[in-house]
Amino acid sequence: MADGKKMKYSVKDTVFRDMFSKKKYLIQLYSALHPEDKTITQADLEIVTLQSILLNGIYNDLGFMVRGKQLMILVEAQSTWSANIVIRALIYLMSTYQDYFNANQIQLYGSHKVKIPKPELYVIYTGDKGNHPAVLSLKDEFFPDLDCCIDAKVKMIYLQDSDDIIDQYIGFCRVCNEQVALHGRTLKAAKEIIRICRDRNLLREYLSERETEVEEIMLTLFDQEHVWNIERNNIRAAALVEGWDKGKAEGINQGILQKETQVVLSMFRHNMSVEDIAEINDLSIDKVKEILKTAAVLH
Secondary structure (H helix, E strand, O other): OOOOOOOOOOHHHHHHHHHOOOHHHHHHHHHHHOOOOOOOOHHHEEEOOOOOHHHHOOOOOEEEEEOOOOEEEEEEEEOOOOOOHHHHHHHHHHHHHHHHHHHOOOOOOOOOOOOOOEEEEEEEEOOOOOOOOOEEEHHHHHOOOOOOOOOOEEEEEOOOOOOOHHHHHHHHHHHHHHHHHHHOOOHHHHHHHHHHHHHOOOOHHHHHHOHHHHHHHHHHHHHHHHHHHHHHHHHHHHHHHOOOOOOHHHHHHHHHHHHHHHHHHHHHHOOOOHHHHHHHHOOOHHHHHHHHHHHHHHO
């Protein structure tokens, strides 16, 4: 990786998306947000996380509906504070509503008033609370002294004295930060993260079930550039040993392309965003979309 180039992707985000794509963990999240609801079941939850990234580049961490069309909840996980969080949340909400209207064939241009799910917007903030607000308001942040025609409010969730799955996830993120600071993006850091979290009962069930897979995800994210350099060198060495002449360059390029496709598809299946995949592999977003579209046609 070039000097000074910082990775934008994070194993913390990948674990968040993967874990809450499973209803047995999603229901724990909902119960932490709505502890008063004692009758909720997994069957009452429907995941509606934006999946249209191949078309418009928009994706969010988690979206789900509760009891049919009653409630729509969007949740993001953030480690860096920014007032722009509320703008992103509003974009995700409108895009999710658009998908909902299309799926249910709801016409917005007629005279009949449509029914829509009540929205709730949350951000799980894994940093220190400091002086950050409990609720982030679009109007208060961007138009505090103006008569604004629109507002959106995001409830911010910080670390609390709790053992619910939200606090466990925040604890997991903090262990990740500590171990990467100590050991860098290495196998030792990956193993220590899993060991410490299991010892502290932080996402223990999830990590125990998927220890090998989570470790592989970590290593892919931690050291993808190193892996790619080794793979490229191996492909070039094999090409030279086999004595390719005219077809040597073509063979090398084809080998790299095949590996590139495999890595992109693997990351996408682990719920990684197009932007993260592009960043890790030093590809353009358009190139990643092209690979995924081609794979969708082939399969």
